[in-house]
Amino acid sequence: MQEFDQAADRFSALTRAVRSGIDTDPANGAVVPPINLSTNYSFTGYAEPRGYDYSRAGNPTRQVFADAITALEGGSGTVITSSGLSAVTTAVLSVVTAGARVAIPHDAYGGTWRLFDNLARRGYCELHTVDFTAADTAAARLAELQPDLVFLETPSNPLLRITDLTRMSAAAHAAGALVVADNTFCSPLLQQPLSLGADLVLHSTTKYINGHSDMVGGSLTAATPQLAEEISYFANVYGCTGGAFDAYLGMRGLRTLHTRMRAHQENAAAVVEVLLAHPAVRAVYYPGLPEHPGHELAARQQSGFGAMVSFELAGVAEVKQLLPALHCFTLAESLGGTESLISHTATMTHAGMTEEARKEAGITDGLLRLSVGIEATEDLVDDLRTALDAVI
Template identity: 50%
Template sequence: MSTQEHRNKSGFETRAIHAGYEPDPTTGAVIPPIYATSTYKQDGVGGLRGGYEYSRSANPTRTAFEGAIAALEEGERGFAFASGLAAEDTLIRALCRPGQHAVIPDDAYGGTFRLFDKVEKVWGLDHSPAAVSDPEAVRAAVRPGETKLVWVETPTNPLLNIADIEALASVAHEAGALLVVDNTFASPYLQQPLTLGADVVVHSTTKYVGGHSDVVGGALVVRDLELAEQITFHQNSMGAVAGPFDSFLAHRGLKTLAVRMDRHCDNAERLVAFLQAHPAVSQVIYPGLPEHPGHDVAARQMRRYGGMLSFRVAGGEAKALDVCARAEVFTLGESLGGVESLIEHPGRMTHASVAGTELEVPADLIRLSVGIESAEDLIADLERALS
């Protein structure tokens, strides 16, 4: 067994540090260099060094990151893209054809809904929303002979519903469809969907993978090599690849993912307890709560419950907007998964694209991406904002 194969079979934290790259044989560099090159010298016509000819097709910095995220998701191949939506679009075009159909979450991320509803639908791919927390609802939404993808987020964004990945894999496969799991909220540290029967994992690597709010990117991971070849062709043909510097930053983020996620979870649990006791809060939504309808499934398929939480406030939309405006340690902003805590109003911000549709989110909902600051400071900030 090679050193890399041994590392790929090691614990998560060890793989996060070492998978995807061996120290450079020439210099001994322990971190992958940023290969800022567009093309590569060939040793004669067709004589490629390491398979590299043009950096849209492959780049060594990107290759290292793709290998690392594949190892952490326990997949066979990883693919890095310029954004999470670029990864999603490439996957859809690789696997689907006009006239086919997809099932999507009935509380999907607004950008994913927009992609399916405003881009892929025009191209000819139809879709049906379904409650991914209910396997029978997903089964009812499947169209025999037409459904190609069952697309789920777990936890969902922003209502934090939980999908039973094993159950939905059975539903999808019985219909001849593939199960795609957006694992952005959980990250590979908390959940590995491929080990539970999923066919493809999607990430916005902008979020927990990068972890520092300094890079935009996306990734796909698959376990089937034939499927990998289809994605390889479309990744190169469509060209929305991650650049070398973006790949470097995302790979750097993977190395500290485990320790960051534990702190995100610790802080989120402290805030959940605080918010549950606050009189201005009408509901706290977090999979770690025993009363959460998906708690038992989350306990079975996740290591911990994550750094994302949502809550509803008494006083409706006006109060929710006021809380967002008054927060100071929490930064008012979109995105999630960085070391800094963010607060947002989904109905006006990340999920504005679903306003007026069956996916519309409650107007009194606030979403928190809990960072790794002092939990005491975060609690004090929310106390001020809610008062």
């Protein structure tokens, strides 16, 4: 491992992330770093802690995972949290104080919206929703609001709208705000928000980074050493850090992220073709389509269009006809696993939103979201086409 460490600078971030922790076990020479499940660590003597003392504050397995994500995002340090939402919580509570002005997308993920809405209701922050995809209007709105924190999500969940991270980060900074970007839908392989101006980037590592739907976790990466130190301190204070076993599973998944993302995206492109051609489908939302309003922007700031696809049927009756006819798409929440999933946004991922908020976000009762997995392309295409044919 010493030879790789010495030569690491000449390797890509991807290679460094995949090899993070490899062949670093001094005791037995384990190639894959072992899981360190210990709750606590002995001191060498009075007031002489070792590198770790208590696993909420620091854990060797979690650190390997954090280092890998830091490398991929091009950051200065990463905190591994117990969930994606605890990454959001850590970001908010680390960088703003009570009464702060916060701007979030008008179409934010339902769980994110619910968190900020509850913080606002309890008086912790003054909450404002902004359509960040309308860049000129959004920049003017930020200049007027002078927020302390701007939260961005691109592509958005579930309508896959694209926000100009460079433009909105600059506008937020001009207004005196810190910028947090949710990069879950892209993963670090397809987009690096820190390089586009964000101060913090977060993931639900439950999704593409882990990729196997068998853990819950999150990450928060800082652009600067000072910010990295702050989020690490507060994650420990608030008890938001993740467990060692979940970190091990996340690292295992991350090692195959680049291979899985290729298959995910190839299948997504094939699925989109089926949706576009079928008369039961009223609209398709996918940034890889040239007619998508954010297509050109996505092509500039992303290195791929991802594997999340949303589409609209006429209404609830049609949704109820489609779902039982599917066999390769499981009706379930979450995304980014090897298996293909379908969710009804209004009653599942965004059920925590008020009806008014869903309407403002453009979420209709006929909207469905696909997380396209890595099954055989022909099986996914055939299954979806057959199910759509059952919609009368």
